[in-house]
Amino acid sequence: MVLPRAARTQRRTRIQEEKEERILEAALEVFSLHGYRGATVDQIAEVAGMSKPNLLYYFRTKEAMHRALITRVLDTWLDPLREFDALGNPVAEIRSYIRRKLEMARDFPRESRLFANEILQGAPNIEDELKGxxxxxVDEKAAVIRSWAKAGKIAKCDPYHLIFSIWSTTQHYADFDVQVRAVLGQENAGDGRFEDAARFLEQLFITGLEIHDPAN
Amino acid sequence: MVLPRAARTQRRTRIQEEKEERILEAALEVFSLHGYRGATVDQIAEVAGMSKPNLLYYFRTKEAMHRALITRVLDTWLDPLREFDALGNPVAEIRSYIRRKLEMARDFPRESRLFANEILQGAPNIEDELKGxxxxxVDEKAAVIRSWAKAGKIAKCDPYHLIFSIWSTTQHYADFDVQVRAVLGQENAGDGRFEDAARFLEQLFITGLEIHDPAN
DNA sequence: TGTAATGTTTACCAACCGGTCAAATTATCG
DNA sequence: CGATAATTTGACCGGTTGGTAAACATTACA
Structure with a gap:
């Protein structure tokens, strides 16, 4: 009998795990490149190296595939922010947050683009995730930043917009990679632009947030 | 005889100007919301208030429409950067550049999203525009910024990544509007977030780039 | 006003896309 | 092995999409 994926309650087979993994990997590749509407099931199937009906045996609809992918990626995507430590040194925490985010833009650009696509199109599928x-x-971490500012450890600033600006500057190197490369030119073929970006962003944020001559 | 748009060499009719204007306006609305693949010609025709064949009489293909739209918008989109004045006061120039870009994110979010979509999908149609x-x-303005840094008027920094970070932080409020709203919550229904962002970004960039006690 | 050029519409098509079905193949296990 | 369940595939389907053909309507202008 044919039992589609959603109906299986028992333990998952080795084959199931392997195939679902391969499918989500392929889906990430295709969705991140073409967006939800732009991606076709045939494309994903081809990248995954299986036939379309076979793929639809594991994920009954294109939307189910996309949902599974988003939820999986969203979780790991927020890890850097979770590591933000209220007890740590404020400047050091912000610096390492920037560095972590930039490393993710370098190492997981597809995940970044997947979200960018999703948000750009109005986040129809993850609005609840965002608002919840x-x-x-973000509220939690914003409170931490605000407390640092009140304690005089960093300059007073809107913590939400601080977070937004860290998100945008770092993810820019994944989402707008084509533009960045085009402007920087051929000579920046390697990962050098990420190191340059790290230096610049650290300077910008740390200097911009430091307390200057607090006593005087 | 039917002479499609591309073949017309003579002066354009009043009707042509009106209709092409309406079409590009509708195309901007739809493309910016759904991306190239996600947008349908029927949708654009409906928004433009005309039949699909009628629309295709002015732009023979969906791609031609998209190309026309991109080229037109790209030009005005770069105006703020062009206004960057080498002879002005460095700090004031950077401040007003940030403000102009933020105003564009507020007043022309569709244009911003159109580009974001295009770049995200690898900029298949405008790669030449980017590299040319x-x-x-950007090279020209980067040279200006570098000269300011050398003259000791602003802190030394990578001018390209400075420009990137201004682009990303400001455009973030157009491209990721849904996310920004979701995180800030309902109370920020108006344009208040743009004023908050302006204050924050000015503080960040100006303080981050000022020369601190150069003499001491 | 007459007429040729321009503009608009209805009906249509071929390609594509997400998804189904039933049959065939393969893995699992007593 | 044998049988039952899980997996894979080719053929197919209805709806959508970009685009066309040709008849019809309107405008511009001598």
Whole structure:
């Protein structure tokens, strides 16, 4: 009998795990490159190296595939922000947050583009995730930053917009990679632009947030 | 006889100007919301208030429409950077550049999203524009910024990444509007977030780039 | 006003796309 | 092995999409 994926309650087969992994990997590749509408099931199937009906045996619809992919990626995507430590040294925490985010832009550009595509198109599938868990996490960290500012450890600033600006500057190197490369020119073929970006962003944010001559 | 748009060499009719204007306006609306693949010609025709064949009488293909739209918008999109004045006061120039870009994110979010979509998908249609005119303009302004740094008027920094970070932070409020709203919550329904962002970004960039006690 | 050029519409098509079905193949396990 | 369940495939389907053909309507202008 044919039992589509959603109906299986028992333990998952080795084959199931392997195939679902391969499918999500292929889906990430295709969705991140063409967006939800732009991606076709045939394309994903081809990248995954299997036939379309076979793929649809594991994920019954294109949307189910996309949903599974988003939820999986969103979780790991927020890890850097979760590591933000209220007890650590403020300047050091912000610096390492920037560095972590930039490393993710370098190492997981497809994941970044997947989200960018999703948000750009109005986030039809993850609006609840944004207003719920994401907002809660940001609220929590914003409170931490605000307390640092009040304690005089960093300059006073709007913590939400600080977070937004860290997100945007770092993810820019994944989402707008084509533009960055075009402007920097051929000579920046390697990962050098990420190191340059790290230097610049550290300077910008750290200097911009430091307390200057607090006593005088 | 039917002479499609591309073949017309003579002066354009009043009707042509009106209709092409309406079409490009509708195309901007739809493309910016759904991306190239996600947009349909029927949708654009409906928004433009005309039949699909009628629309295709002015732009023979969907791609031609998209190309026309991109070229037109790209030109005005770069105006703020062009206004960057080498002879002005460095700090004031950077401040007003940030403000102009933020105003564009507020007043022309569709244009911003159109580009974001295009770049995200690998900029298949405008790669030449990026590597040519855009790069040339950025190179020119980067040289200006570098000269300011050398003259000790602003802190030393990579001018390219400075420009990138201004682009990304400001455009973020157009491209990721849904996320920004979700995180900030309902109370920020108006344009308040743009004023908050302006204050924050000015503080960040100006403080981050000022020369601190150069003499001491 | 007459007429040729321009503009608009209805009906249509071929390609594509997400998804189904039933049959065939392969893995699992007593 | 034998049988039952899980997996894979080719053929197919209805709806959508970009685009066309040709008849019809309107405008510009001598």
């Amino acid at each position: 868990p994401l907002k809660a996490l | 005119p855009l790069k040339a303009l």
